[in-house]
Amino acid sequence: MQLRLGFTTYAVRLMQDVYFIDWEVSGGDAVALKQKVGHIETSKAMSDLFAPIAGTIVQFNGQVLNDPSAINVDMYGSGWLFEMTGADAETLSVQEYHAFLEAGWEKTQNMLKGHM
């Protein structure tokens, strides 16, 4: 199954304007679940990026590499990040994702406030 992956609105709201995105693997590479695949820097944050499932990277969105603003304005459309093949059985549905954010909200707040 081929999947197209990108950031959620929530993630983009946390990061705000994306300045820079960088990939450490290439199209065709096999990646493990949670393997580090890249790095992002934004006006508010930075983070390593990880493969959400195990599989093979098909391609990265070259447009976003050149101009990451699409991530901010159209994250579910032209602001996609990469495509990969693999089984999506382990991923969350929209409802599950919302519940997941809800459950982790307190921890997230602490983290954002600089607690460890």
Next chain:
Amino acid sequence: MARRLTVVLSQAQGKHPVKRALEESVVAALLMEPGLDVSVIPYLYDLGPDHTGRMFLESIKGDMVIVSWLFPRAAFWVLDRDGIKGQWGESQLKSAHADDDEDAGEPAPPKGIGALDVPERHIYCLDLRDYNQHDPYVNEIRRIAEECKQRREQKQAQRPPAMVQLGINLLNGDTAEAPAKTFAPDQLLQTAGRRWYPVIDYSRCTNCMECIDFCLFGVYGVDGQERILVENQDNCKKGCPACSRVCPEQAIMFPDYKSPAIAGAPVGAIGNLKIDLTRLFGGADKDPLAQAVEERDRELVADGRTAVGTTVGLAKRQDKAAPKVKDDLDNLMDQLDAMDL
């Protein structure tokens, strides 16, 4: 009686040209200001007990401003550990990039054990990372000088008038505030080797002793009053912040650590530093304890010792234990307390 305010600028480590330029412009601007004694020392955190810069700091008795590349909390408590104590001087310098909404709610009153034997003078710590030009620093130091002057005058006014007897040289506490010694600038600036050790914020520390139990390298000790102390600073393992993660009050700082919370950033205001979202975005979501255990094991192995994992020095936190129903014995013990024997 125009008392002068001592301003000490602590340089960055290394020779970063941009940082040096800011340091120089701050010093140059301060030298033009009346009523200030300005000195420059190397990176405060690195100063060992024998360093002239540290002896100079120890010789300052009055109010002082430290301008450094450290978070104010970190600078303040580094000085405290070195025996250079004073009241916390509240700076009004806010990072230019800090969000305005940082003061969401008053901070909880400190429940820490506090510092001991704190003289009345105030120590103000300013962070050079807040602005990249000298004006805000100079303005803030002017404000501080005025604040210190007013505080002194107020104190003076409250003091009962002294009876001055002719022919007797009135010796009061003020004499101690005359500069004791002069230090040559080049002596002050002797290079200091890099150091790495934890710094305790006693306004947060509750003396729970979890750090002393956790660290297996003999860094921590207690003083004569059973208060936790970073006793053997240089036993600490470079780069390892494990005890800081174990501390339930986030009272332990490593001023050179990359994450602001551990380096001593005020909670809720990490200024212009970016948030690391790696944990939210699927990075290994290790809880701080697991991370601390891993870091400690790494250092143990590097020392040729055996990794101990979670078996040693981890407190069983009471509040994590499931509340148990009290049985007869518990009730009996509670009653004993009430009986006032």
